[in-house]
Amino acid sequence: MTQSVIARQRAESDARTNGCYLNPDKDFLDDLFQGIVKNEERYGYPLCPCRLATGKLDFDADVICPCIYRDIDVLEYGCCYCALYVRKDVYEGKTTIGPISERRPKELQIRAYGTAGQTAKPSPVSIGTLSEKPKEMASENLAQPTEVNRKAWYCRQCGYVSYREIPPYICPICKAKQEMFARLEIGADFRG
């Protein structure tokens, strides 16, 4: 199985879980997967094919595909930044899409330009420049990059669970706002 097929299966599974769809344009989709695979080979992680990387995981974590801006972009614009993921009406051909504005805060984008002298440990960055209201909870969590992917959040309205550093801006299933998400504590008890 080629890396591109693996990347596609991963994306299909993620789309199903998160209530979105893959771009119906086959050739465009093939280009995107080729880009993602190339980035995985270059950086060790599947970075968004349409963004400039630092090559440092801590700096690039928010734009590893699927990026943390996907859900809100799909909901608001009909597609994510690179247009790999789309909304149902776009998938069904009822709505056309074009390039969308970059939601990633400028202070995060700018790290990809001349990071040679920087350490790989980023300082906490507020995501307050997003069109959504800034969330204290979110910036607090961005300050702890070492715990990426170890956190889980559940939607108190529908029960959807998201394994991300920060909760989704909007629930991809029931469209509840970020405030409806609560931290899910996962523990293991090894006592007999």
Place this chain on the structure above:
Amino acid sequence: MKYTRVDGKNNKHKVLIYAISTCAWCKMTKKFLNDSEIQYEYVDVDMTSDEDHEKIKQHILNRGGELSYPTIIVDDRVVITGFRKDKIKEALEI
């Protein structure tokens, strides 16, 4: 910095594209210019050095652009962010 020149019959304007080598939108932009027989130069920003990144950043920001790709600069004056066919056509008068 390595600029790659693509020859075309229409060289009325000086066209520069800053692109990402893995970006599908950037690929579409290049294809559109190829199909329209426009002469242009491009730089795949992700294939350049840190030093070049800084120069590219300054070039784009100084002309009022954004750090998004593709960025198309026409006659070192008009900056188009993203593959916006209507704006490209307007700037190139095609």
